Amino acid sequence: MHHYVFFENYTDRYPRGMSSPSAWDLVPVVLAAAIPLLLALTAVSPAGTPLHRLERTLRGTAVLAVVAALWSVWSTPADTATPTTLAYWIGLDAIRAPVLVLVCVLALVVARYCRTYLAGERGLSRFARALAATLAAVTSLVISRHLAVMALAWTCTSLAFHELLTFHPDRPKAQLAARKKFLLSRAADACVLVALLLLAGTTGSLHVDAIARWVESHATLPAAVHVAATLLTLAVVLKTAQLPFHGWLIQVMEAPTPVSALLHAGIVNIGGLLLLCCAPLVEHVPVARAVLVAFGLPTALVAALMMTTRPTVKESLAWSTVAQMGFMLVQCGIAAWHLALLHLLAHSCYKAHAFLSAGGVVARTRRNALARAPRPRATALVLAAGLIGLATAAIAAVIGSAALLHAPEMLLLLVAVTTLLAPSLRAGAPRRIATGLLASAVLVSGYVAWHVLFARAAHGNPSPFGAWLAATGVAALFVVHTLVRLAPDGRLAAWLHARLPIGSRFDDWATRTTLRIWPTRPATATRTLQLSPSTEEIA
């Protein structure tokens, strides 16, 4: 069996055992290790954890993360074979380094935001402690190279984040959402635990490199490894708010806005990192990959449609997050690892910004009301799609697109460019068309540039069938949404609207189960007391 090693640039440049790493190469490892340590110290500081102190720590950790990440690019990976060395446990590579920077930067922005936004709230010290603990856990997960540590950190993340979700203890719905997430996370933990036991039993190690080497050296994988990988992906599905386990994420706005933004600093999306780290394993377990696509693709499509029907800004953003997480899992499932990494990073920045600036929706609506763009027209859309298709074909003919990008990716881009270009074609004015084309060019170059860059940094091996399946799904979504936009009061829109609550229906059983296992108040309701005067009147 041909096996690839995920980060060939690392491994190719520095084949194991050939180079002798110097002490300087340990610097990124030490710097990275300092990050969770500092955060953990802040969390347990006996002097209390005011937000401004946490923010100061986070300024430091953000700098550490950037320095460590840059340093790691030029340093030789240290010896990872001996469990007694730090580098065995901790290391930065082309996935962990950018994710670490992402988490630290988002955490810093969120903490800075909280300092102003939450001023005057009760229980801020508890909030800051929980925030520090959450981030300590997330960063430990990110820098760790050992699955047992990663799993432990993952659990701790969820436990600490639970405190943030329940920041308002007097809101029953916040409690319910948090408990729902808590129970799902424990189910995920159980999956991880069994998976790790199986892996340790079969491969003899839980170190990611050791597992990768083990997988490399075995032509056929035993059933236990298949089961383990599948359980790992199931855990990711559970923790990444995939349908039907998405309800808690939709209800997360029962906690303050920055908590929703923080989700993208490694709470809801870190499953992606885990899959990337286990890529050599997951890639060879078809069932695990099928699980990712089977959950991810329907989630991406249904949640994206749900998003377009939601009347509130935060709920709409939450559905969009669910959809994007689904999309990321599909990218993992089809082994487009480099794109999954790009997606994880880019979506986190975008969505954290979107949540933090959600209050600006009123200003945006006011702006749009000044001159509402006319409704799209079918001709403009077809024209736009046709034009772009031709242009793509022409470019591909000249420079050979296969080398540049894969056709399914082009289909996704086509959908976005059509959406962007159609309004200017609809307007018809030459200047509008020119700006539309210019904007499309920017969009295309941005997309292509990032894809090419990430294809260099990380390795992807997308299965053509999976890629086409995903791209076709998104294209179908585009067609459906376009038809709805062309006739918002038409039969398709009405039919869709009547069907879509299915999304929330899935959540119903989760709500019921949560209430049964963990009611927000003991069954001896104090409610009867509230009614006592009337019962007294009855008597």
Next chain:
Amino acid sequence: MYPSTNHANRSSSPAPRPPAPDAALAAAAQACERIAPTWPLDRFIAVNPLWGHVASPVPRVAAELAAQSGARMLMPRAWYRQQWEAGRFGIEHLRRAARAQRQPIPEQRLLAALAADEPTIVPRPRIVDLADAQELRDPAASWRGFVIDTISEVCASYFDRTQASARGCSDGGLYATWLRVARADRRPRSRMQLARYPELVDALPTSATELLPRALVELRVPQDLHVELLGGLLLDINGWASWCAYLRWTARLAGADDHHIVELLAIRLAWEWMLLRAGDDTRMRQWQAVLAAWPAAQIRARAAREIDWVLQRAIELAWSDDLARRLRTTTHGAVRAHPRVQAVFCIDVRSEVFRRALESVDDGVATLGFAGFFGLPVEYVALGSEHAQPQLPGLLAPRYRVTDVDAPQGLADARRDRLHAAQAYDGVRSGPASGFAFVEAFGLAYAPKLLAEAFAPHRQDDGGPRRAALTGAELTALAPRLTAWADGRELGLRDRIDLAERMLRAMSLVRGFAPLVVLVGHGASTRNNPHAAGLDCGACCGQTGEVNARAAAALLDEPEVRRGLAERGIEIPAATRFVAALHDTTTDDVELFATHAVTPSHDDAIARLRDGLRRAGVLARRERAARLGLADLSDDRLHAAMVARSRDWAEVRPEWGLAGNAGFVAARRDRTRGLDLAGRVFLHEYRWEDDTDLETLELIMTAPMVVAHWINFQYYMSTVDNDRHGSGNKTLHNVVGGTIGVFEGNGGDLRIGLPLQSLHDGRDWVHTPLRLTVVLEAPVAAIESVLARHERVRALIDNGWLHLQQLDPGSDVLRTRRCGAWVVDA
């Protein structure tokens, strides 16, 4: 529509008693009239949420609301105790307040009450509450929560026009839409375990007008309790009811009507009916017992807080006594006879601070107070826009139109193109299919944006809604001018002269014009704030006053208009120039507009004014610094901090708005000049001697005074009961439908009123809930004659919604109107 068919249907249905549809619908209409409107977030102006109740005395309304929904109209007793212990009111205020009661309360009882906590008032349960109690429901899965959530969901989708790009079918109106959704909804069965739900929902009538009478009969509600019951049910969903009331209000301003509120009421009633039918005999028995106990509940509620109204009045007396003392100590004639500059500010309490500061740095400036729309009942159609934005108080409908003139060639088209391009970008960003490629192309570009927002807020100047899709230079080139009637007809010279005359007379500025008259509108700067419009000028319908000030100044500078005014006895000297300005209430910066149009002879005056405004800004900021926690900064750093604050996306308290408002004074400025009124008083210029036909007084008492009362009562109610009349915690706000309003968190009722962060600094209330004290400098007979003509205004005073005082024009005597008589408080 088809009475015969209806009749046939009804006679075949086995109703226990013949329904009385007309009586039921009349009761519903009466209940609906009690709900006050709430304005959308893009024009978030203040309103008394109990405007529909002003025909009744405040304590009675309070008891009624307490019994119906548990709503409060008073602070907790502990708060009064705290105020007492802090010396905010004394025994003499307590005595006077007690004396004013119909049945005097002995002093001992009052003092004893101060030491104890108030009795709890238990609101009348609804059938949803009986169901919750009977089924021992988890609070996270209560029927009450579920019913409100599902109604709210339907309303949000039904009324949303901008957030969702795919909307559901809304044929047949709100009730029909709800019924369709409800019939397809499986949650009542699956989550709430109501197995009979499909049968119950299928049995519901297909229209609201059919449901109301039938349900009232089924619920066995005695006829005399119909309004009470329906009113209480509306309070359960008060946010959406208020939104429907807004739709009704705007429809009526335009001469039409709107009945969404009745449909909403029918939906809420339908749930009561279903849950009654879902229950057993016990539920019906309990419900009958609850109904029987209704009258008692209100009496108990009234008695429970009787004493607290005395305490509330005592605190108000302590404040108004202090105001009276200050008003008596003014040295008359402090105003220079011939000021160099007259500056007309909005009556907004925030102007008081700045006016005082400006007058103190330059005694050649005389300031006046007038409603910040400067008497122009206009709508504004911005350059490149087809959307008419009302720029006047919510009580009125626009009559004229302001548009931007003198714009450079092609700017309108360019702006429209930019606005459309921005929407195209939004389309890609939020498109369900395009979003996947979008984040991969542009997502990482948001990383620097995040850092800039977080660490360089002072650089995040988006210029506010007026500068949308324009550069700063392009914006300055625009000149908003009064150009037409609201219906598009051309505005003739006579109409302009009429308007100018009305404006000047209403602001009591008909003689003694200074060489430079500045009309200062106001607006706030704040980012990422759903309630931003609430900090802008309320008299301009939640916009800044810029457009009105500029259009008004230009109108008064027109030579033909001046000639016409002279013919009507208002001589404006040829050397007098009108200039518009905008006061940024968040930063206390004042921008002067189009000063290049003023003749060169005024250059010095303008330069001097500019300097005065700058120095006044320093003083005003210093005064506000303490409440913002910035007291220890130097002047320059304070300014920088306030600017940064106004652009910080995380700032939930950019400024304190109108918090603290408590008084309204309509008098000559010399009555208040030099007095430190701490930014708590609305100041309206009024010279009774120029108001021979009492038109101006009538206008003041029916418009600015009522608007001030609305603002005052919005702050009052949002403070005393933020759960029901305020919008809760800003950090949980979730904007509904782009501009409709907010949810607190994931769902629940639409939230109206002010957020907690606008009233409370985290340690204590920044707003003290006091009913407005109005002081009018006018003869008693004049005031009485206006009251005689305006029943609603009289009701406000007689029923205790505001307190009216008269400042004797010739002396320092202050009289209070109490039970129709004018008394001098010792």
